[in-house]
Amino acid sequence: MIKIGQMLAILALLFAGSASATEWKVPFPNVPKGEGESCVRDTAFMRANHMDLLSHQRDDTVHQGVRPKQTALTECLTCHAVKDEAAKPVTYSDPKHFCRTCHDYAAVTIDCFSCHNSAPEKAKP
Numbered sequence: 488m489i490k491i492g493q494m495l496a497i498l499a500l501l502f503a504g505s506a507s508a509t510e511w512k513v514p515f516p517n518v519p520k521g522e523g524e525s526c527v528r529d530t531a532f533m534r535a536n537h538m539d540l541l542s543h544q545r546d547d548t549v550h551q552g553v554r555p556k557q558t559a560l561t562e563c564l565t566c567h568a569v570k571d572e573a574a575k576p577v578t579y580s581d582p583k584h585f586c587r588t589c590h591d592y593a594a595v596t597i598d599c600f601s602c603h604n605s606a607p608e609k610a611k612p
């Protein structure tokens with residue numbers, strides 16, 4: 488018979504496990520460094536929440552016509568541009584693309600770049 492105390496301890500362990508799911512317990516992929524001093528939010532926040540920032544913003548833009556400047560996709564891609572040998576920013580078809588360094592590693596697929604350009608100068612759909 489499991490006592491209440493033991494059960495709480497087990498529950499606490501389970502929750503500790505799920506709470507740290509967004510942290511990397513395995514070797515971190517080699518993510519190219521962004522331009523400038525800092526991101527639009529701190530790096531740890533961006534690591535965990537960039538998708539929410541992007542999709543909230545998308546909803547605002549597409550559904551309400553709001554076009555804030557700072558977190559626009561173009562701006563992300565400008566600071567996070569990875570250049571090829573010809574000093575041209577690579578597109579999402581290149582595994583070196585900033586967004587792919589983690590996504591390939593974490594097996595994440597996104598459809599964004601079927602509409603949006605993945606090179607910075609023209610990320611507008």
Ligand code: HEC
Nearest residue numbers: 518520521522523524525526527533534537558562563566
């Ligand atoms: C002003 C330049 C700038 C802009 C604009 C910018 N970033 Fe960043 N970003 C950085 C810097 C600098 C860092 C921290 C240093 C680094 O790359 O590790 C960073 C870190 C990150 C990280 C974490 C990288 C890691 O090593 O874990 C992610 C993810 C990220 N940014 C995504 C975005 C997204 C998405 C946008 C647009 C919403 C964006 N960034 C806009 C400069 C920028």
Ligand code: HEC
Nearest residue numbers: 541542544545548549558559560561597598599602611612
């Ligand atoms: C079916 C085509 C399509 C797909 C797929 C798509 N978008 Fe968009 N996106 C648009 C259109 C159209 C707009 C509105 C552009 C405008 O009016 O300036 C937009 C606007 C945006 C904006 C705000 C404007 C800007 O340039 O920053 C962001 C951010 C954005 N999308 C991110 C995403 C992300 C992230 C994904 C993937 C999860 C995605 N989009 C997938 C068509 C698409």
Ligand code: HEC
Nearest residue numbers: 518534537538541563564585586587589590593595596597
């Ligand atoms: C620091 C590593 C890292 C970088 C760099 C990164 N991502 Fe991600 N991204 C992830 C991880 C991990 C997930 C999956 C998170 C989850 O499933 O909870 C994800 C998920 C997403 C999602 C949601 C996908 C879905 O189906 O739910 C979008 C959209 C996204 N990323 C867009 C981007 C864009 C655009 C860039 C480049 C500007 C980028 N990410 C760069 C790690 C990263």
